[in-house]
Amino acid sequence: MVILTSTLLKLEKRARKIIKPKPFLDTLKLVVKSGHGGNGDLKFGGIGGQGGVVFLKAKEDCTLKQLWKKYPTKVIEASNGEDSCKTRLVGRRGNDQEIHVPTGITIIDNEKNRIIGELNNQDETCIVAKGGVGGSLGNNFIGKPGRSYSITLDLKIIADCGLVGFPNAGKSTLLKAISNAKPKIASYPFTTIMPQIGVLEYDDYRQITLADLPGLIENAHKNIGMGHQFLKHVERTRLLILIVDINGFQLSLKHQKRSCIENVYSLNKELEMYDQNLLEKPSILLVNKMDLDGSIEKYIENENYFNDLSLFVDKIPEDIRPEKLLKFERIIPLSARKFQEVDKVKNEIRQVIDRVEERKLTENVDEKVNEKLRRKLIEHGPKVV
Missing domain, CATH: 2.70.210.12 (GTP1/OBG domain)
Known part of the structure; x- marks a missing residue:
């Protein structure tokens, strides 16, 4: 009996080591x-x-x-x-x-x-x-x-895109659907406890990296929850991808439930409070779980607000009301679980990143041309020695 008990205890310890996530x-x-x-x-x-x-x-x-x-x-x-x-x-x-x-x-x-x-x-x-x-x-x-x-x-993780969203919004499900990553997926908050990197591969061998980062909670900018541990990784990305649940989100019974549109403003607020420069990055909004009952009606109800956040900002509670609003390059309703519109998301991500790169190249060329003209226009006179 003693031998059996000790063997079972050893097996239990070994199982805990296997199950326990690596930090x-x-x-x-x-x-x-x-x-x-x-x-x-x-x-x-x-x-x-x-x-x-x-x-x-x-x-x-x-x-x-x-x-x-x-x-x-x-x-x-x-x-x-x-x-x-x-x-x-x-x-x-x-x-x-x-x-x-x-x-x-x-x-x-x-x-x-x-x-x-x-x-x-x-x-x-x-x-x-x-x-x-x-x-x-x-x-x-x-x-x-x-x-x-x-x-x-x-x-700070270097990736082309960063998925920003509250827990259980479907970030890990989306990452698995459009890339080769294998993140943990479950129906409870904080499934993702460490960053996951996926690679989007295209037919012409183009590759774009996508980071699934731990879920935010309200007041993350104050280092509450995973706080700065998450937000610092957003600084390295070229494109922000905000993802929200069409049915809203409630972390627990102690927390207030936020609607879908309120979650968009709340994410905007968290990014703003951590670093306003993050709002200068191009962004895409993904409205997930569109396969659920009543989701289409909720999307139609909020569609205008998604396109122009200033239309609804006065109705948002002050604690989650941002001063500077995001302007989304694309707004895509989808169901990551059902693979609905997943290919569209993948293509739109590439189009936005390519457009941003073209814009940067044009700005750099214009700056060089202006610098050359400025130098030519400088009057060169005799120098006093």
Whole structure:
């Protein structure tokens, strides 16, 4: 009996490990130390080797979890420079410490609370701790000590599009329907507890990445719920895709139920309160669950408000009323569960992104032309020396 009980307990623990979701790391604190500069040789005028530096290098196939496993102590040190001697007047430089980090990393100096740099592209580098200078005549042949810094690596997912919506709006269902991702889907809130990335593939081999991010709740801008953990990932996307349930949403019995149109304004408000610049991004509105009874009538009732949010803003409660309103590039009713209008969503996403890129290229060309004209129009006169 004892053996049976212990066996069952082991099986239960193993099942818990399998069922328990793996945590998604998007923030990691590290201590980095550069190498000490080697001492010089006073007698022969030798120069000590410079201490090794610590630098970060962006890799697309890297994750913060891999980095955490590689450096469990969270302390990373470069080696010291070599001392000068009569057989080697110039000491060898200390070995540098190269740290691979995922793309989309923001590096923050914890002591000064400032951003050191960002690594958004493959193989970009950033030095986070410079090595100590080797000993020479200028410093009495005494090598300078290395520097130690406490830094935070803050990951913001880079994706073409970001799905923004309250829990159970159908984000994961949509992502599964239009991409190769396999997110968890269920009928209760907060199914998605970590970001999921899907890839939209087209017949001409074009690919667009789509991020399904954890569901918002009201006051997420105050870091309530998943708060900033979700909203910071929206900053990297080129296109916002707001998705709402046509029947509205109620997080629990303690919370007030919001109608579909109220949820649109509430999402608008959360984005505005976190960062107004997010409202400058192009956006698409998806009205989901159109296969349910009465959904068509509700959509017709709110269609004009979807097209122009200013028409209904005065009737919205003040706590979810935004000051700056979104203007949607497209408004698409659909049923992600029934695959209704899913292909249309996929095509419209591509059209909007392509149009935004064309607009940016045109603006860049116009700026260059204007700069050339401005330079030509400048009067060049004699210079007083």
